[in-house]
Amino acid sequence: MERENKYEAVIGLETHVELSTVTKMFCGCRLSFGEEKNKFTCPVCLGHPGSLPVTNWKAVEYAIKIALALNCKINKYTIFHRKNYFYPDMAKNYQISQYDMPLSSSGYLDVDMGDYTRRVGITRVHMEEDTGKLIHTGVTGRISESEATIVDYNRSGTPLIEIVTEPDIRSPEEAREYLIALRNLILFLDVSDCSMEEGSLRCDANVSIRERNSSKIGTKTEIKNLNSFKFLQKGLEYEIKRQIKVVESGDRVIQQTRHYDSRTGTTKAMRSKEEAQDYRYFPEPDLVPICLKDETIEGIRKTIPELPLAKARRLEEKYGLPAEDSRFLANNREIADYFEECCRYYDKPKNIANWIMGDFSALLNKERITIKESRITPGDMCKMLEMVDKGKISSRMAKSVFEEMFTTGKGPEKIIAERGLEQVSDESILESIIDEVIKENPGPVEQFREGKEKAMSFLIGQVMAKTKGKANPQLANEIMRKKID
Amino acid sequence: METYNLTAHELNEKLVKKEITCTEITTDILARIEEVEGTLNSFISIEKERALSTAREVDRLIARGEKVCDLTGIPVAIKDNICTEGVKTTCASRMLENYIPGYDATVIKKLKSCNYIMVGKANMDEFAMGSSNESSYFGLVKNPWDVARVPGGSSGGPAASVAAGEAICALGTDTGGSIRQPASLCGVVGFKPTYGMVSRYGAVAFASSLDQIGPITKDVEDCASMLNVICGYDKKDSTSINMDAPDYKSFLIQDIKGLKIGVPEELMVEGIAPEVKEKVLYVIKLAEDMGAKVEKISIPGLEHALSVYCIISSSEASSNLARFDGVRYGYRNTEAQTLREMYRKTRTEGFGDEVKRRIIIGTYCLSAGYYGAYYEKARKVRTLIINDLKRAFNKFDVLLSPTSPTTAFRIGEKIEDPLTMYLSDICVLPANIAGLPAVSIPAGLSGEGLPIGVQIIGNTLREDNVLKVAYSLEKAIGFDKKPGL
Numbered sequence: 001m002e003r004e005n006k007y008e009a010v011i012g013l014e015t016h017v018e019l020s021t022v023t024k025m026f027c028g029c030r031l032s033f034g035e036e037k038n039k040f041t042c043p044v045c046l047g048h049p050g051s052l053p054v055t056n057w058k059a060v061e062y063a064i065k066i067a068l069a070l071n072c073k074i075n076k077y078t079i080f081h082r083k084n085y086f087y088p089d090m091a092k093n094y095q096i097s098q099y100d101m102p103l104s105s106s107g108y109l110d111v112d113m114g115d116y117t118r119r120v121g122i123t124r125v126h127m128e129e130d131t132g133k134l135i136h137t138g139v140t141g142r143i144s145e146s147e148a149t150i151v152d153y154n155r156s157g158t159p160l161i162e163i164v165t166e167p168d169i170r171s172p173e174e175a176r177e178y179l180i181a182l183r184n185l186i187l188f189l190d191v192s193d194c195s196m197e198e199g200s201l202r203c204d205a206n207v208s209i210r211e212r213n214s215s216k217i218g219t220k221t222e223i224k225n226l227n228s229f230k231f232l233q234k235g236l237e238y239e240i241k242r243q244i245k246v247v248e249s250g251d252r253v254i255q256q257t258r259h260y261d262s263r264t265g266t267t268k269a270m271r272s273k274e275e276a277q278d279y280r281y282f283p284e285p286d287l288v289p290i291c292l293k294d295e296t297i298e299g300i301r302k303t304i305p306e307l308p309l310a311k312a313r314r315l316e317e318k319y320g321l322p323a324e325d326s327r328f329l330a331n332n333r334e335i336a337d338y339f340e341e342c343c344r345y346y347d348k349p350k351n352i353a354n355w356i357m358g359d360f361s362a363l364l365n366k367e368r369i370t371i372k373e374s375r376i377t378p379g380d381m382c383k384m385l386e387m388v389d390k391g392k393i394s395s396r397m398a399k400s401v402f403e404e405m406f407t408t409g410k411g412p413e414k415i416i417a418e419r420g421l422e423q424v425s426d427e428s429i430l431e432s433i434i435d436e437v438i439k440e441n442p443g444p445v446e447q448f449r450e451g452k453e454k455a456m457s458f459l460i461g462q463v464m465a466k467t468k469g470k471a472n473p474q475l476a477n478e479i480m481r482k483k484i485d
Numbered sequence: 486m487e488t489y490n491l492t493a494h495e496l497n498e499k500l501v502k503k504e505i506t507c508t509e510i511t512t513d514i515l516a517r518i519e520e521v522e523g524t525l526n527s528f529i530s531i532e533k534e535r536a537l538s539t540a541r542e543v544d545r546l547i548a549r550g551e552k553v554c555d556l557t558g559i560p561v562a563i564k565d566n567i568c569t570e571g572v573k574t575t576c577a578s579r580m581l582e583n584y585i586p587g588y589d590a591t592v593i594k595k596l597k598s599c600n601y602i603m604v605g606k607a608n609m610d611e612f613a614m615g616s617s618n619e620s621s622y623f624g625l626v627k628n629p630w631d632v633a634r635v636p637g638g639s640s641g642g643p644a645a646s647v648a649a650g651e652a653i654c655a656l657g658t659d660t661g662g663s664i665r666q667p668a669s670l671c672g673v674v675g676f677k678p679t680y681g682m683v684s685r686y687g688a689v690a691f692a693s694s695l696d697q698i699g700p701i702t703k704d705v706e707d708c709a710s711m712l713n714v715i716c717g718y719d720k721k722d723s724t725s726i727n728m729d730a731p732d733y734k735s736f737l738i739q740d741i742k743g744l745k746i747g748v749p750e751e752l753m754v755e756g757i758a759p760e761v762k763e764k765v766l767y768v769i770k771l772a773e774d775m776g777a778k779v780e781k782i783s784i785p786g787l788e789h790a791l792s793v794y795c796i797i798s799s800s801e802a803s804s805n806l807a808r809f810d811g812v813r814y815g816y817r818n819t820e821a822q823t824l825r826e827m828y829r830k831t832r833t834e835g836f837g838d839e840v841k842r843r844i845i846i847g848t849y850c851l852s853a854g855y856y857g858a859y860y861e862k863a864r865k866v867r868t869l870i871i872n873d874l875k876r877a878f879n880k881f882d883v884l885l886s887p888t889s890p891t892t893a894f895r896i897g898e899k900i901e902d903p904l905t906m907y908l909s910d911i912c913v914l915p916a917n918i919a920g921l922p923a924v925s926i927p928a929g930l931s932g933e934g935l936p937i938g939v940q941i942i943g944n945t946l947r948e949d950n951v952l953k954v955a956y957s958l959e960k961a962i963g964f965d966k967k968p969g970l
C-alpha cells in the first residue's frame with residue numbers, strides 16, 4: 001500500500017463508438033445487427049474494384065453532436081485520410097479515417113467522482129469506418145485452435161467515431177466513471193446504443209505511472225480488449241500494479257501494446273510485430289473535404305438535449321431531491337423522463353424517486369430491460385403510490401402489487417380487485433369484527449387493561465386473521481384501544 | 486460493305502435512314518476483329534454473342550420507331566479496367582484474370598441507356614500502368630500502322646481497336662496520358678475531360694486524383710457524341726462535379742478566329758523528335774492561317790510534372806491496389822500456410838513487374854520519415870504547377886503541344902528502361918496533374934508512315950475551347966489515312 005501510494009497513474013482513453021445511423025458511413029447498405037453473414041454488403045463496403053465511397057451526412061451530423069456535447073471545437077474544414085494496413089477484416093486494406101485534420105478537438109468531459117469532479121480533456125473526436133468481423137471456426141473460437149477463418153463484412157463500413165482523451169485520468173475508478181459518464185452522455189444524444197456487449201462501445205487505454213506530484217510522464221503501455229466497465233477498471237488496476245513492480249525492481253517499463261485477458265485478469269504483451277505499424281496516412285483522394293458552415297454547426301447544437309450534469313442540477317432544484325437521487329435519475333435519459341412524467345400525476349417526487357431507485361431498478365436489472373421497455377406506465381405507478389397514501393393497500397402489499405404490475409402490465413386497481421387485497425378501512429365493518437374479537441378473548445383484553453402492550457398485538461393479530469390480513473392495521477388498533485378503554 | 490471504316494456519326498445517319506441494320510454493322514465489326522485480332526491482340530475478351538444479340542434488339546427497337554441517339558447500335562470497345570456487370574474485367578492482370586464484376590460502372594450504365602453495342606473488353610497495360618501496352622498479362626498489343634511497334638499505353642487496346650476498325654469508338658482511362666498518348670501513336674482522337682466531369686464509379690482506380698475516363702474515336706465529332714453520353718454528375722462519385730454537362734456537339738464550330746493559343750516551351754524542347762516538332766509547327770501555321778493568335782509561353786512548373794506525377798500516382802496506386810490480397814476475390818495462392826504468406830505469394834504471383842515497381846515506389850513515398858520529402862512535397866509542387874497553368878490560361882484560351890515526343894516506338898525498345906518509358910508521357914502529364922481537359926488529334930504521318938498527334942489543352946471545364954480548336958484543326962489538317970492492315 002505504502003509502495004503504491006508513492007506512485008500515481010496517468011491514464012488516457014481511446015473510445016470507439018458505433019453510430020446508430022440507418023446506413024453505413026460510405027455506402028447505402030443498412031447497418032446490421034447479427035443477421036445472416038455478409039447480407040448487408042455492396043461493392044463499396046466489400047472493397048470491390050472500381051467502387052467509391054460517399055460520405056453519409058447523417059453520420060457527420062451525429063459525430064458533430066457528440067463533439068459539441070463534449071465541449072469540442074468543431075473544425076470547419078476537415079478531411080478524411082487513409083490508414084493503410086493489411087488485415088482480412090479490412091475490405092480495402094485501408095481504413096478511411098481522420099488524421100491531422102479531424103472533425104473536432106480540444107473539448108472536455110466533467111466526471112463526477114462524488115466528493116470531487118475530474119475534468120477529462122478530450123483531445124479529439126474524429127470519424128472513421130468500422131471493419132468487418134473475423135470468425136474463427138471451431139468450438140473455442142480461438143484463432144490458434146481453428147481450422148478456418150470466415151470474414152463477415154456486415155459490420156464493414158459502419159460509422160464509427162473515436163474519442164481520444166488527454167492523459168488526465170488518475171485512477172482506474174476515474175477511468176471507469178469517465179466511461180460511464182461518456183456512455184450516458186452519448187445515450188442522451190440518441191446517436192448510438194453504446195452496447196459494450198455488442199461491441200458498439202469499445203475502449204482502449206494508455207497508461208503509465210509516475211511518482212506522485214511529479215510532472216513528468218513515464219513510458220506508457222496500451223491496453224486493448226477492455227470491453228466492460230469492470231474489465232476497464234480491473235485491467236488498469238492490474239497494469240498499474242505491474243508497472244509499479246517493474247519500476248520498483250529497478251527495470252524500465254517497455255512501450256508496448258498489451259492485451260487484457262478477462263479470464264486471468266492480467267495483461268499480456270502482444271506480438272511486437274503488430275506494434276511497429278506504419279499506417280502511411282495520406283489524404284483520401286476519393287472524398288472531398290467537408291466544409292462546415294456556422295449555421296450548420298449551430299443548427300446541430302440546437303438538437304442537443306439537456307445533458308446529465310445539467311439535468312441532475314435541475315432535478316435537484318425543481319423537485320427538491322437529494323443530490324444523490326437526482327444524479328441517479330439524471331444519468332439515464334429514459335429514467336429521468338419517466339420520473340418527470342410521474343411528477344405530473346403525483347406530487348411527492350421523493351416517493352417516486354425511492355420507488356424508481358429501489359424496487360423498480362431491481363426488477364429492471366433482473367430482467368435486463370430498460371424503463372421504457374417495462375410494462376408499468378407512469379400513470380399506473382402513480383395510482384399505486386396514491387393507494388398506499390390513502391391506506392387502500394399497505395406498503396408491504398404494494399411491493400407485491402408492483403411486482404405483478406411489472407410482470408403482467410395490469411393496473412394496480414385491477415390487481416387489488418382480483419386478489420381481493422384491498423384493505424378493510426371501513427370503520428363499521430372493522431367495529432363489528434373487533435367486537436367479536438373482544439368477546440372471544442376476554443383474557444388478553446384483561447391483560448391489556450392491566451398495561452400489557454403485548455396483548456394488543458395478539459388482539460390485532462386476531463382481527464387480521466378474521467379479515468385474512470386485509471384490515472387496515474392502524475385503524476384496527478385505534479378502534480380496539482377505544483373500545484377496550 | 487466495309488462499315489468498320491466509318492465513323493459513328495456516319496453509321497448513325499445510315500441507321501436512321503434505314504440503309505443499314507445494326508446487325509450488319511456488328512457482323513462487319515466482328516468479321517474485322519476475326520481478321521486482324523490474331524495480329525493485333527487489342528482485346529482481352531470479345532463479346533461476340535452479346536454484341537450480336539444486343540444488335541438484334543437494337544434493330545427491333547429501330548423498327549418500332551424508337552428514338553435513336555448518336556451511339557445507338559454503335560460498336561464500342563471498353564477498356565478492361567471499367568467494370569461491366571457479368572463480363573470479366575481483368576485490368577490486364579493475372580490478379581483479376583477471372584474477376585466478374587457484380588455491377589456496371591456509371592459510364593457503362595449511361596452507354597447502355599443509349600443501346601450501344603459492347604464488342605469486347607480492350608487490352609491495356611496491367612492496371613493502366615505503362616505507356617506501351619507491353620505490361621499486359623494477356624500479351625502486348627501491336628500498332629496497326631506497324632506491327633513491330635507499340636500502340637502506346639495504357640489504353641493501347643482501345644486505341645489500336647479504333648484505328649484498325651475493330652471498334653467504331655472506345656472508352657479508355659487517362660491517369661497520365663493513357664488515352665491521348667496511344668491515340669496519338671495510333672492516329673485517332675483521344676479526349677480526357679476535366680477531372681470530375683465523368684464519373685469514376687466503376688473504373689478500377691489506379692491513381693484516384695488523376696484518373697479520368699474518356700473517349701477514343703476516329704474524329705472529333707464522335708468524340709463530342711461520346712462526351713454527351715458519359716459526362717455528368719454522379720452522386721456515387723464524390724469527386725464528380727455537381728453541374729449539368731453542356732451539349733458538347735454544340736462546340737463543333739469551325740472558327741478559331743482571334744482565339745489565343747499558347748505553345749509551352751517546356752513541352753517543345755527536350756527529346757522531341759524533329760519530325761514531331763515539324764508537324765506541330767505545321768499545325769500552328771494552320772491555326773494562324775485561320776486567324777488564331779499563337780504565342781510561345783514558358784510554364785516553368787512543368788519541369789517538375791514527371792516527378793510530381795510519379796510520386797502522386799505511385800503513392801495512390803500503392804493504396805488503391807492494396808485490396809488485391811486474395812481474400813475476397815481474384816487470384817489467390819492456395820499453398821500458403823499463413824495469412825502473411827498468402828498475402829505475399831498472392832501479390833508476388835498476381836502482379837506483374839511494372840505494377841510491383843509502382844507499389845514499392847508508392848509505399849516508400851508514403852512511409853513515415855519519407856512522406857514529407859516525397860508525397861507531401863509532390864502535393865505542394867502540384868499546387869504550384871496548377872497555379873502556373875492557371876496563370877497561362879489568363880492569357881490563352883488553349884495550350885498546344887505535341888502529344889508524344891516521338892512516334893510509336895519499337896516493341897521492347899523501352900520496356901527495360903522505365904525512366905525513358907515514363908518520359909514518353911512528358912507532354913500529357915500536365916493535364917492530369919491539373920485536372921484539365923485535353924485532346925490529341927492526328928496531325929499527319931511521319932516519313933516512316935507513323936501517326937503524329939498534337940495535343941490541345943483547355944482550362945478547367947473549357948471543353949468548348951478544346952473541341953472548337955480540335956474540330957477546326959481536324960478539318961484544316963484533313964487527315965484521312967488508314968493503317969494498311
Ligand SMILES: [Zn+2]
Nearest residue numbers: 027029042045
Ligand atoms: Zn455497402
